[in-house]
Amino acid sequence: GDHVVLVFVPSCGDCRACKAGRPALCHRAAEVNGSGDLLHGEALLRTPAGERINHHLGVSAFADYAVVARESVVVIDDDVPDTVAAMFGCAVLTGMGAVLNTAAVTAGQSVAVFGLGAVGLSAVMAAALAGASSVIAIDPNTGKHGLALKCGATAVGTPEDAARLIAEATGDGVDTAVEAVGSARVIASCLEHVTRGGAVVSVGLPHPSAELTVPALQFAGAGKRLLGSYMGDAVPGRDIPLYLGYWREGKLPVELLHTDSRPLAEINEGLDALAAGHVVRRLFQA
Template sequence: MTSAVLRTAHTARPYALSEPLTLERVPVPEPRAGEVLVKIEFSSLCHSDLSVINGSRIRPLPMALGHEASGIVVAVGDAVEGVGVGAHVVLVFVPSCGQCRACASGRPALCHRGAAANGSGDLLHGEAVLRSQSGERINHHLGVSAFSQYAVVARESLVVIDKDVPLDIAAMFGCAALTGIGAVIHSARLSADQSVIVFGLGAVGLAAVMAAAQIPGSTVIAIDPLAQKQELALQCGAHFAGAPEQAPALVAAHAGDGVDVAVEAVGSASVMEACLGLLTRGGALVAVGLPHPDQMLEVPALLFAGTGKRLIGSYMGDADPARDIPAYIQLWRDGRLPIELLHTDTKDLSEINESLDALADGQVVRRLFTFSAK
C-alpha cells in the first residue's frame, strides 16, 4: 500500500519544496487480536498533523501520519466484537481501554493506556505493526496513520456508523467535530443565554462555533485574522465576527463586561492571555489549541481566586466517541451542524506536501484526501 511517512521533523517551509512527507510503498499489515483492518476512504489534514511536522508535538520517527479519517472494514482480528467486514467506520485518535482511572471516571478522551500508546507510536493492544519493505519499524500516528490506503487500528479506535452517511462528511467527525463541539458542550458546559468568543477559525474553532450557536439565547463571537474565515464563521452560526484587534470592541458591544466562555483554538499562549482578559468574572477559558512546548503562559496568579475565572484544558473535547459521534451525526442529519461547510476540497494524497503549506497559511479548513487508485 501507499503511506505518507514523516522521517524528519522541523523541515523548512515551503513544504512543497522540502517535502517532509514521502509516499512510500509498505506492506499491508495484518490485524492481530483486538484489531481491525480498515480501507481508508477519506482522510483529513489537521493542524495536529502539522504540529508533528514542525516539532510542536514530539513524536517518534519515522511515523506514518494522519489521524482523522473514515473507511470500510476489510478484515477483523480475533476477539473483536461489534464490528464486521463491510462496516463503515469513523476513526478516533484516542483509543480508550475502558479500565484506567480516566476511563473509569467517564473521561475516555484522557485514557492513560491510549495516551501511552499514542506517545510511543504503538497500538493499544501491542507494538507498531507498520514496517517498511526492508523491515524497518514505522510508528503509528495516534493509533490511526490515516494517510495510507489501509490502516490497522485497535477496535477501540473506531466507531461504526450508518452506511447512508457520506464518508467524506463522516471523516470530519473523528477529530474536528469531536474536539470543537465537545469543547463547548462538555468542557465549557455552555448554557442558555451565555456568551462565547472563539479564537481561531480552523475546523475545530468552526465546529465550536456551530455548537455554541445551537445553545438557546447564546451570543457567539468568532475571531480570526482572515476575512474569509470570518465569513465562514457567520455561515456556521456566529452572530458576530472580526479580526483579533476587533475582539475587545466586539465583546464590549455584545457581551457587556466580558464573555462567559472563551475557546482558544489557535495554539498560542499570547492568545490565551488575551482570552482571559475578555472573560467576565467567573468566566471560563477553554484551551483547545496545541502551543509549541516552549511557549509559557504568564498571568497574574490572583486572576483565578480573585475573579473566579477558570482555565480549562480540553483534549478531544472531553468526548466519549462511541456516544458522541452518532449523536453529532444525528445533529448533522437534522440540519443543526453543517459540518459540510468545513470541507474545503478533496485532493489526491500525492498533493500532501503542498497541502501542508495551504493549511499553515489558512487557505484551507479541511482538505480531504483520497487515492487515485486503490
C-alpha cells in the same frame, strides 16, 4: 464492511480516566500515542527494509490501508457521506466537545471563539446549537469570517476587534472563551476577555516549550477558570452518533468545513495549504 469514523484517542477502558468516564484522557492511549505503538501492542508498520514506522495517534490514515485498534473506530450508518464522516473524528468531536462537554455552555450565555480552523468553526457551530446569545468569532484571516457567520457566529473580527466586539455584545466579557489557536499568548488574552466567573477553554496545542504567564488574581479574585479540553472531553461512542443526529436534523452544517478533496499523492501540498490557512479541511482520497 462497516462504515466507521476514526478517533485519535483509543480508550483502554481500564485506566483511572476511562473508569471516571473520561476516555479522551486515557492513560494507556496517551502512552502509546506518544510512542507510536498501538493500544494492544507495538507498531505493526514496517518499511520494505524492515525498519519500524510509527503509528500516528493510532490511526495513520494518510495511507491506502491502515491497521487500527478496535477502540479507535466508531461504527456509523452507511448512508453518511465520507466527506461528512471524516469531519467527526477530530474537528467536530474536539470543537463541539469543548463547548458542550468541557464548558457546558447553555442557552443565553455568550461565547467567543479564537481561531477559525475546523476545530474553532466546530466550536462556533456548537455554541449556536446550544443557544448562545452571542457567538463572537475571531481570526486574523478575514477570509474565514464569512464562513464563521454561516456556521452560526453573530459577530466576526480580527484579534484587534475582539475587545470592542465583546464589549458591544456583553459589556464586561463573555461567559466562555474557546482558544483554538495553540498559542499561550492567545490563552492569556482569552482570560482578559471573559467575565467574572467565566471560563477559558484551551483546545489548541501550543509548542511544548511555550509557557503561560497571567495575573494569578484572575482566578481566586475574579473566579475565572482555565479549562483544558483534549478531544473535547468526548466519549466518542456516545458523542459521534449524537452529533451525527444533529447533522441529520440540519442543526450542524459540517459540510461547510469541507474545502475540497484531492488525491492522496498531493498530501504534502495539502498540509502546506492547511498550515498557511488557505483551506479549512481538505480531504484526501486514495
